Amino acid sequence: MEFNASQPIYKQIVDDFKKRLIRGELKEGDKIPSQREYAEKARINPNTVQRAYREMENMNMVETLRGQGTFISISEDKLEDIKMEMAVNLVDNFIKEMESLGYSAEAMLEILREEQSRRKEAVISDRV
Template structure:
């Protein structure tokens, strides 16, 4: 099985982003249990040490909480999850703007493209 990873970014960072996105989209419930380190390592096709680092980083970011003997759970702190959502939105917007600027698009062209695409996706 496994996940297709981008060779230009560290795997642990991609997994952090993946789990964070799953939480934001509601695919991982608030207060819900994450798979064990071994289970997630098998699912993702990575070393268990990588997943251990991912869970540790997510815990440092206060996105998950580890309960000794029980496992790792998505935080119930809705303010923290709201901050996570806003932070990820900002990151994606900033990356989009950098990429579009690198290709020579003006702010006006970006806005018009977003408006046009947004009308078509409703």
């Protein structure tokens, strides 16, 4: 995984796990790498990994069992919350950026609709 150096690395680790959960790459009960393995593989400070794992434990995403490792442990509700939170974050960013360019809410919706129909056509023309 490549990190963006201008964002907190521990947050990027947490976000990466969130995305993989939402995409279904990781499921309840799956074992994730130990902190040391993760640090070595990603070549980042073990203290940072520790911070990310601690954060995920506090958020009830993972559970560390002594001597066994760290496992995904998340309720359906929690997963939905995370999914929603990420969506809201993305939309929030989008709106902020668009507002800074002077778009109104209506204009944004207009653009979104247009873009969506354009994409659909593109998919259809690809098939043809």
